[in-house]
Amino acid sequence: MSGIYLTAKMFRKNLDRQGRVHEIRGDGELVAAIAKEYAKEPTNTLVVSPDNRSRTEINERIHAELQRRGIVGGKEPSIRALVPRQDLTGADRTWAARYDIGDVLLASIEGDRHCEEHLRAGEEYRRSHQPANS
Secondary structure: OOOOOOOHHHHHHHHHHOOOOOOOOOHHHHHHHHHHHHHHOOOOOOOOOOOHHHHHHHHHHHHHHHHHOOOOOOOOOOOOOOOOOOOOOOOHHHOHHHOOOOOEEEOOOOOOOOOOOOOOOOOEEEOOOOOOOO
8 A cells, every 4th residue: 555544543643733632521512512613613614423313413503603603694594305214124115105194205216117107216206195095
């Protein structure tokens, strides 16, 4: 392997020497510290989170901190975001009864061409009613 190779230990030691490693105990304090640091210099700043729950909490705290500092407005439009259904298996995703009324589906591939009304990739579909025979 050519080039520079840093182990995680070397990387942390290097960051620590630069004064860029800060140990914070407790989730609440950590999220608050992340929000404050982000708000100091939001341009070109990336926050990495291990899961959706913590991502959501961190995003909300960052947004509140940016509002508090007047960087973003207090009232903003809401934006619809589609989130993947992690609770469905591949087989479940093909069965309409596994979706709730009002759920929006975004087709990623073309549906079965043998069906009269097959799905088209890139189109959104909303579950609107319960079939009579279910």
